[in-house]
Amino acid sequence: MDGIERMDLLEKLRGGEALNLREELLLTMRLSVPAMLSYLATIVMEYIDAAMVGSLGARGAAAVGLVSSSTWLIIGLCGAVSAGFSVQVAHRVGGGREAEARGVVRRGLATALAFSLLLSAVGAALSGSLPRWLGGEEDISGDAASYFFIYALGLPALQMNYIAGDMLQSSGNARLPSTINALMCVLNVVFNALLIFPSRVVPLWGVGVRLPGAGLGVTGAALGTLLAEVVSAALMLFFLLVRSPALRLRREPPAGRLREDLVRALKIGLPLALDGVAMGSAYVACTAIVAPLGTAAIAANTFAVTAEGLCYMPGYGIELAAATLVGQALGAGRGELARRLGWMVVLLGMAVMTLGGALLYLLAPQVIGTMTADPEILSLSVEVLRVELLAEPLYGAYIVVSGVFRGAGDTLFSSLMALASMWGVRLPLAAFLASRRGLRGVWLAMCVELCGRGAIFLARLAGPRWQRRGLAAAAAGSEGNEGSEGMQD
Numbered sequence: 001m002d003g004i005e006r007m008d009l010l011e012k013l014r015g016g017e018a019l020n021l022r023e024e025l026l027l028t029m030r031l032s033v034p035a036m037l038s039y040l041a042t043i044v045m046e047y048i049d050a051a052m053v054g055s056l057g058a059r060g061a062a063a064v065g066l067v068s069s070s071t072w073l074i075i076g077l078c079g080a081v082s083a084g085f086s087v088q089v090a091h092r093v094g095g096g097r098e099a100e101a102r103g104v105v106r107r108g109l110a111t112a113l114a115f116s117l118l119l120s121a122v123g124a125a126l127s128g129s130l131p132r133w134l135g136g137e138e139d140i141s142g143d144a145a146s147y148f149f150i151y152a153l154g155l156p157a158l159q160m161n162y163i164a165g166d167m168l169q170s171s172g173n174a175r176l177p178s179t180i181n182a183l184m185c186v187l188n189v190v191f192n193a194l195l196i197f198p199s200r201v202v203p204l205w206g207v208g209v210r211l212p213g214a215g216l217g218v219t220g221a222a223l224g225t226l227l228a229e230v231v232s233a234a235l236m237l238f239f240l241l242v243r244s245p246a247l248r249l250r251r252e253p254p255a256g257r258l259r260e261d262l263v264r265a266l267k268i269g270l271p272l273a274l275d276g277v278a279m280g281s282a283y284v285a286c287t288a289i290v291a292p293l294g295t296a297a298i299a300a301n302t303f304a305v306t307a308e309g310l311c312y313m314p315g316y317g318i319e320l321a322a323a324t325l326v327g328q329a330l331g332a333g334r335g336e337l338a339r340r341l342g343w344m345v346v347l348l349g350m351a352v353m354t355l356g357g358a359l360l361y362l363l364a365p366q367v368i369g370t371m372t373a374d375p376e377i378l379s380l381s382v383e384v385l386r387v388e389l390l391a392e393p394l395y396g397a398y399i400v401v402s403g404v405f406r407g408a409g410d411t412l413f414s415s416l417m418a419l420a421s422m423w424g425v426r427l428p429l430a431a432f433l434a435s436r437r438g439l440r441g442v443w444l445a446m447c448v449e450l451c452g453r454g455a456i457f458l459a460r461l462a463g464p465r466w467q468r469r470g471l472a473a474a475a476a477g478s479e480g481n482e483g484s485e486g487m488q489d
Contacts, residue, residue, distance in 0.1 A: 013094070013328060019337065028344050031174045031321035036352065038165070038178035039317035041185040043309035047371075048185070052192050053221050054371040058299045060218050061372065063143035065302025066136045066291065069283035071151055074119065076276020078159045081112045083406055084269025086166035087327055088261065089247070090407065093171050094331025098246050105167055105240065105247050107261050109160070116159035123152030134284065135291035140298075143218040150222035157226070157233040164236035170324050171246045176239055184232035191227045195220030268409050275415035282422035289427075289434050290442060297439045300380040303371045304443070307364065307385055311356040315396045318349040319403030326407030330470040339467055342404040346461065349400030350393050357392030360385070384443035391447045394454025401457040408470025413460060421453045 009027040012019060019027070053060045085108030092101040127149035131141035161184075165177035198215030201208045214220055241249050290301050322345040329338035360367065364382045372378055402414045426449035433441025460466065 013332060013334070013337070024337075024341060024344060028321070028325065028341060028348060031169075031172070031324055032318045032345060032348060034174035034178035035169065035317035035321045036314040037317070038174075038181040039313040039315075039320075040310075041178070041181040043306075043313035044185050047306055047310065048189050049192065049221050049225065051371045052196050053218060054299075054303065056196070056217055058295055058372070058374055058377060059140050060143065061302050062295045062298040063131075063136075063140040063218050064147055064221065065298050065305075066131055066134055066140060066144045066287065067148040067151075068302065068305070069280070069287040070130060070134075070148065072283045073276065073280020074123065074152075074155065075158075076280045077119065077273055078112075078116065078155070078162050080269045080272035080276050081115050081159065081265075082163040082166045083272050083323070083411075084108075084265030085112070085163065085261070086170045087268050087323065087406060087409055088264055089167050090170035090324055090327030091331035091409075093246055094328030095333075099252065101171070102247055102250065102252075104261055106249075107258050108163060108167070108265070109237075111262065111265070112159050112163045113156060116156040119159075120152050120155040123155060124149055127152055135288050136298075137295060140295065146219045147222045150219065150226055154226035154229050157229040160233040161229055161236050164233065164240045166320065167247060168236070168240055168244060169320055170327065171244060172324070172328070173244065174321065174324075177236065180232055180235045180239075183235070184228045187231055188224055188228040191224030192221055195224045264409075268406070268411055271411040271415035272406070275411070275418045278415065278419040278422055282427055285427055286430060286442065289430055290439060293434070293438055296374075296377055296380070299372065299374075300377045300384065301439060301442075303368050303377065303381040304385040304388075306371065307360065307367050307381070308388060310367070311353050311360055311389070311392055312395060312399065314356065315349050315353045315399040318345060318352065319399050319406075321345060322349075322400050322403030323407035326404050326470065327409075328407075330408055330467075333471065335467050335471050338408070338470065342401075342407075342461065346397060346400045346404065346458075350396040353396030353399075354393045357389040361389045364389075380439060384439055387440065387443045388447045388450075391450040391454070394458075395450045397454040398450065398457045401461045404461060405466050408466050410466040410469040413466075414457075417453065417456060421449055421456075425449045425452065 009019065009023055009030070012023070013027070049064070053064055085104055088104045089101045089108075092098070092104065128145050130148055131144040136144055165180070168174075168177050194212060195214045195216050196218075197211075197213040197220075199211065199213045201210050203209075216223065240247055287298075287301075290297055322342065325341045325345060326338045329335075329341055364385050365378070368378055368381045368385070372381070405411060405414050426445050429445035429448065430442045433445055435441075437444070
């Protein structure tokens with residue numbers, strides 16, 4: 001590499017220096033690739049969970065699948081809280097206001113922890129009734145309730161993992177969160193192997209090796225995930241608060257005010273929370289549509305959703321990179337650069353998800369086959385998955401454009417569109433087609449809706465409104481904190 005390539009490209013962006021096309025591409029890849037790998041590690045963890053639980057039979061998979069839609073609702077809320085503060089961090093780091101960024105980190109972590117504790121208590125209280133509300137059959141309701149109860153208890157760790165990782169990403173450190181999430185995946189495999197299955201003898205290089213095990217089944221899968229998340233959250237917080245050059249704790253009065261941070265977090269996060277509620281509740285409603293189709297349909301739906309994540313989770317990683325790139329560019333007052341980087345990262349996301357969709361279309365029987373050996377469930381899972389994979393290019397557009405808008409602080413449009421698209425198109429169409437084509441109809445409705453949503457988001461990206469709003473939000477953040485150095489909460 002020459003001297004220019006060795007320079008910190010984010011520092012050039014923040015300092016107002018010109019970036020050529022090669023440097024813009026390099027910067028995009030430097031942030032996107034680690035984020036993709038991080039999110040891919042997350043879905044691999046879910047994939048391994050599904051495969052391990054699937055080995056217990058269709059009932060175990062159906063139990064997890066029954067409540068998994070509710071976990072997506074919770075994840076959406078946690079993600080909204082994280083985004084409300086991490087976008088502010090990106091704007092302040094991009095504008096060279098690191099003391100203000102550190103103040104946002106302190107107040108953001110405290111707020112997120114309080115929120116997650118409340119959410120955990122509500123989730124635990126509702127866990128016993130949730131499977132019945134979703135229409136689950138009696139033979140899977142017990143395991144489903146146990147799984148969701150343990151999941152709810154782990155929400156503070158999940159929230160801290162999200163917000164600490166997003167803040168590190170917002171400061172430009174994409175590699176570390178990716179590494180920690182990969183470690184979480186490995187730990188999850190180890191904990192699952194110890195907790196799901198009973199003690200057993202397995203052949204290893206021709207020698208029988210006895211492996212210890214608790215034999216907890218579905219409950220063990222939930223516990224394994226919880227323990228992995230706790231370790232991951234602890235590491236994320238350590239590197240954020242102790243080792244991060246820009247964001248680590250210092251002996252200084254926190255710059256900024258809690259009220260101002262909360263107002264901006266609400267402006268950014270509340271639409272995302274509404275988006276999360278709209279999306280999550282729609283997934284819950286979709287589960288209620290699928291549940292009457294029987295245990296086999298629930299299991300097939302679970303396996304297909306898990307496999308599809310191998311395509312869309314890298315897209316969500318690129319979305320996070322998009323929010324960082326656009327947020328820091330707008331924080332530095334560079335609107336045109338934000339626009340170019342936005343389009344660059346969107347095209348990257350579409351390409352990655354198109355390629356992933358094509359590969360998964362070809363390998364669907366093999367991928368699903370690692371999670372179930374039941375021929376009926378395998379055939380149905382592959383069939384519905386292949387229907388939805390046709391939407392991956394435009395699904396990728398929607399995901400990454402959402403990240404661009406989030407980096408700009410322009411989140412209301414994404415939320416309203418998600419609400420209208422999910423509840424106005426997907427669910428009515430799914431309910432109509434489910435009565436005629438079963439699970440196949442539900443996934444066809446998903447494909448149609450995702451294609452339409454992606455096209456609308458691309459049209460919005462081509463306009464100037466999000467860019468103007470992002471510049472205004474970044475400028476407002478700078479003005480709002482002018483003279484606030486040293487102020488206490």
